[in-house]
Amino acid sequence: MNHDAYNDGYILGILQETRTIAMVGASPKWNRPSFFAMKYLQEKGYRVIPVNPGHAGKEILGETVYADLASIPGRFEMVDVFRNSEAAGAVADEAVRLKAEKGIKCVWMQLGVRNDAAARRAEAAGLKVVMDRCPKIEFGRLNSELSWAGFDSKVITAKRRRLRVA
Secondary structure (H helix, E strand, C coil): CCCCCCCHHHHHHHHHHCCEEEEECCCCCCCCHHHHHHHHHHHCCCEEEEECHHHCCCEECCEECECCHHHCCCCCCEEEECCCHHHHHHHHHHHHHHHHHHCCCEEEECCCCCCHHHHHHHHHCCCEEECCCCHHHHHHHHCCCCCCCCCCCCCCCCCCCCCCCC
């Protein structure tokens, strides 16, 4: 797998086969990127389970926070890593260990997160891997939404708005 350039079909396939995402590094702070991504993905129909040992037992956007992947009851297809590149290695290894039990099919590392050794281990175990990409951004891009930010103004026009002078 060339992790410098992903085929749109590869990314779209992962997004289409995923229903539940474990988001490692999810934050309860409304102004953090993980919070935005979690909320957006929930609005698109995904169940997003937050994983953050510092907030285990609390809730983020209506979902219980878990300390680690092993603590999550039930199955999930994707592990979305909102941690630094070094920490992503341990998360990928945990995903490999839990692959069969939890139904994990993909380890997705967020923008700026890349760990090639972890990617090789995950791929050797049969998992798909995406690095240095955001599922929120990729969903919006591949589903023809108007903005990478994930909002759709419902207005398409070439006309400039008239400025009101007081």
